[in-house]
Amino acid sequence: MPKRLLLSIALIFATAALPLHAFADTVFQADLSGTLNVPPCMSSATGKVTFVLNKAQTEVFYIIEINNPSGGREFATLIQNAPPGQNGRVFKLLPLGLMKDGVWNVTPFQVNELTNGRVYVAFYTIGYPAGELRGNLGEPPSPTESSSWSAVKSLF
Numbered sequence: 001m002p003k004r005l006l007l008s009i010a011l012i013f014a015t016a017a018l019p020l021h022a023f024a025d026t027v028f029q030a031d032l033s034g035t036l037n038v039p040p041c042m043s044s045a046t047g048k049v050t051f052v053l054n055k056a057q058t059e060v061f062y063i064i065e066i067n068n069p070s071g072g073r074e075f076a077t078l079i080q081n082a083p084p085g086q087n088g089r090v091f092k093l094l095p096l097g098l099m100k101d102g103v104w105n106v107t108p109f110q111v112n113e114l115t116n117g118r119v120y121v122a123f124y125t126i127g128y129p130a131g132e133l134r135g136n137l138g139e140p141p142s143p144t145e146s147s148s149w150s151a152v153k154s155l156f
Contacts (some may be wrong), residue, residue, distance in 0.1 A: 028114060030135030032066065032123060034140040036133040038087050046068045047137045057111045064100040064121060071127030079104065083118045084136045091119065093094045 032047030034040060047066040054061070064077065073097050082088025091110055094100050106114070112117050114137060123133040 002088070023083070024131070025055045025057075026115070026139065027051070028053070028119075029138055030121060030137045032064075032121065032133035032135040034128070034132055035135075036084070036120075036134040036136060037122070037128075038085060038131065038134075041128050041132060043070050043124075043128060043132045045133055046058070047050040047133050047135065049137065053106075053111065053114065053138055057108070058106060060104040060106055060114070062094075062100070062102060062104060064094070066098040066123055066133065069098070069123070069125055069132060071125030071132045073126045074098075074123065075126060075129075075153075076124040078123075078124070079124050080116065080120050080122055081113050081118055082120065086119070090118075 028049075028051040030049040032045075032049060034043035034045065045066065045068050047064065049065075050063045052061045055061075062079075066074075066077075077094040077096070077100065078090050079092040079094065080088045081091050091113075092104050094102070110119070117136065117138055119135055120136045122131045124130075125132045
Protein backbone atom coordinates (compact mmCIF):
# COMPACT_ATOMS: atom_id res chain seq x y z
CA MET A 1 0.00 0.00 0.00
CA PRO A 2 1.31 3.49 -0.75
CA LYS A 3 2.47 5.51 2.24
CA ARG A 4 -0.12 8.21 1.56
CA LEU A 5 -2.98 5.70 1.78
CA LEU A 6 -1.58 4.23 5.00
CA LEU A 7 -1.29 7.72 6.48
CA SER A 8 -4.90 8.50 5.51
CA ILE A 9 -6.17 5.31 7.11
CA ALA A 10 -4.16 5.98 10.28
CA LEU A 11 -5.59 9.51 10.51
CA ILE A 12 -9.16 8.26 10.10
CA PHE A 13 -8.73 5.77 12.94
CA ALA A 14 -6.94 8.29 15.15
CA THR A 15 -9.60 10.98 14.76
CA ALA A 16 -12.48 8.51 15.12
CA ALA A 17 -11.28 7.78 18.66
CA LEU A 18 -11.44 11.45 19.66
CA PRO A 19 -14.55 12.83 21.34
CA LEU A 20 -16.51 15.44 19.37
CA HIS A 21 -15.34 18.03 21.91
CA ALA A 22 -11.80 17.64 20.56
CA PHE A 23 -12.84 19.54 17.41
CA ALA A 24 -14.06 22.59 19.33
CA ASP A 25 -12.50 26.00 18.99
CA THR A 26 -10.53 26.50 22.17
CA VAL A 27 -8.80 24.27 24.70
CA PHE A 28 -7.76 25.53 28.14
CA GLN A 29 -5.52 23.58 30.50
CA ALA A 30 -4.10 23.84 33.99
CA ASP A 31 -1.91 21.87 36.33
CA LEU A 32 -3.30 21.81 39.86
CA SER A 33 -0.88 22.62 42.68
CA GLY A 34 -1.03 23.70 46.31
CA THR A 35 1.50 26.45 45.61
CA LEU A 36 -1.05 28.25 43.41
CA ASN A 37 -3.57 28.59 46.26
CA VAL A 38 -4.12 31.94 47.91
CA PRO A 39 -2.57 31.49 50.45
CA PRO A 40 -0.27 28.70 49.17
CA CYS A 41 -0.29 25.33 50.92
CA MET A 42 2.30 22.57 51.12
CA SER A 43 0.13 19.70 49.83
CA SER A 44 1.86 17.02 47.78
CA ALA A 45 -1.35 16.43 45.80
CA THR A 46 -1.41 17.20 42.08
CA GLY A 47 -3.99 17.32 39.34
CA LYS A 48 -4.82 18.29 35.78
CA VAL A 49 -7.71 20.24 34.27
CA THR A 50 -8.80 20.44 30.64
CA PHE A 51 -11.62 22.67 29.43
CA VAL A 52 -12.87 22.64 25.84
CA LEU A 53 -15.00 25.63 24.84
CA ASN A 54 -17.41 24.76 22.01
CA LYS A 55 -17.52 26.78 18.79
CA ALA A 56 -20.78 28.45 19.77
CA GLN A 57 -19.13 29.52 23.06
CA THR A 58 -22.11 28.25 25.06
CA GLU A 59 -20.65 25.13 26.70
CA VAL A 60 -17.39 24.02 28.26
CA PHE A 61 -16.65 20.29 28.43
CA TYR A 62 -14.36 19.67 31.40
CA ILE A 63 -12.16 16.85 32.64
CA ILE A 64 -10.51 17.15 36.06
CA GLU A 65 -8.20 14.61 37.68
CA ILE A 66 -6.97 14.86 41.27
CA ASN A 67 -4.01 12.73 42.43
CA ASN A 68 -3.00 11.88 46.02
CA PRO A 69 -4.96 14.44 48.03
CA SER A 70 -3.45 14.71 51.51
CA GLY A 71 -6.01 16.90 53.25
CA GLY A 72 -8.55 14.20 54.03
CA ARG A 73 -12.11 14.24 52.80
CA GLU A 74 -12.99 16.53 49.89
CA PHE A 75 -15.74 19.01 50.63
CA ALA A 76 -15.80 21.02 47.40
CA THR A 77 -14.36 21.46 43.94
CA LEU A 78 -15.23 24.77 42.38
CA ILE A 79 -14.81 26.68 39.14
CA GLN A 80 -14.06 30.22 40.30
CA ASN A 81 -13.48 33.68 38.85
CA ALA A 82 -10.32 35.70 39.60
CA PRO A 83 -6.91 36.32 38.07
CA PRO A 84 -3.91 34.32 39.30
CA GLY A 85 -2.92 35.33 42.84
CA GLN A 86 -6.42 36.38 43.89
CA ASN A 87 -9.46 34.56 45.24
CA GLY A 88 -12.79 35.05 43.54
CA ARG A 89 -16.44 34.21 43.35
CA VAL A 90 -17.85 30.81 42.50
CA PHE A 91 -19.01 30.13 38.94
CA LYS A 92 -19.85 26.44 39.41
CA LEU A 93 -19.87 23.81 42.15
CA LEU A 94 -18.67 20.45 40.79
CA PRO A 95 -19.57 16.96 42.00
CA LEU A 96 -17.34 15.30 44.61
CA GLY A 97 -14.72 12.78 43.49
CA LEU A 98 -11.15 12.58 42.25
CA MET A 99 -12.20 12.26 38.59
CA LYS A 100 -14.72 14.73 37.23
CA ASP A 101 -16.08 15.28 33.76
CA GLY A 102 -19.11 17.10 32.52
CA VAL A 103 -20.49 20.11 30.74
CA TRP A 104 -20.68 23.65 32.08
CA ASN A 105 -23.23 25.92 30.36
CA VAL A 106 -21.47 29.28 30.18
CA THR A 107 -22.63 32.85 29.78
CA PRO A 108 -20.89 35.43 27.55
CA PHE A 109 -19.42 37.01 30.71
CA GLN A 110 -17.96 33.66 31.83
CA VAL A 111 -16.49 33.05 28.35
CA ASN A 112 -14.86 36.50 28.50
CA GLU A 113 -13.37 35.73 31.92
CA LEU A 114 -12.13 32.32 30.73
CA THR A 115 -10.51 33.66 27.56
CA ASN A 116 -8.83 36.43 29.55
CA GLY A 117 -7.24 34.11 32.12
CA ARG A 118 -9.53 34.86 35.05
CA VAL A 119 -10.97 31.37 35.68
CA TYR A 120 -9.49 28.75 37.97
CA VAL A 121 -10.39 25.39 39.46
CA ALA A 122 -9.95 24.90 43.21
CA PHE A 123 -10.08 21.64 45.20
CA TYR A 124 -10.96 21.92 48.90
CA THR A 125 -10.45 19.31 51.62
CA ILE A 126 -11.08 19.17 55.38
CA GLY A 127 -7.32 19.46 56.04
CA TYR A 128 -6.98 22.43 53.68
CA PRO A 129 -10.21 24.43 54.03
CA ALA A 130 -8.68 27.41 52.17
CA GLY A 131 -7.89 25.06 49.26
CA GLU A 132 -5.56 22.12 48.69
CA LEU A 133 -5.13 22.59 44.94
CA ARG A 134 -5.62 25.35 42.41
CA GLY A 135 -5.07 25.65 38.69
CA ASN A 136 -5.44 28.83 36.65
CA LEU A 137 -6.79 27.98 33.21
CA GLY A 138 -4.94 29.12 30.13
CA GLU A 139 -4.63 28.11 26.52
CA PRO A 140 -1.91 25.57 25.78
CA PRO A 141 1.06 26.82 23.77
CA SER A 142 0.59 27.12 20.02
CA PRO A 143 1.96 24.21 18.00
CA THR A 144 5.48 24.57 16.74
CA GLU A 145 7.04 23.17 13.60
CA SER A 146 8.35 20.17 15.55
CA SER A 147 4.87 19.27 16.86
CA SER A 148 2.74 20.29 13.88
CA TRP A 149 1.15 18.47 10.97
CA SER A 150 4.06 19.36 8.67
CA ALA A 151 6.40 17.52 11.06
CA VAL A 152 4.18 14.44 10.77
CA LYS A 153 4.05 14.74 6.98
CA SER A 154 7.84 14.95 6.78
CA LEU A 155 8.03 11.40 8.12
CA PHE A 156 6.44 10.06 4.90
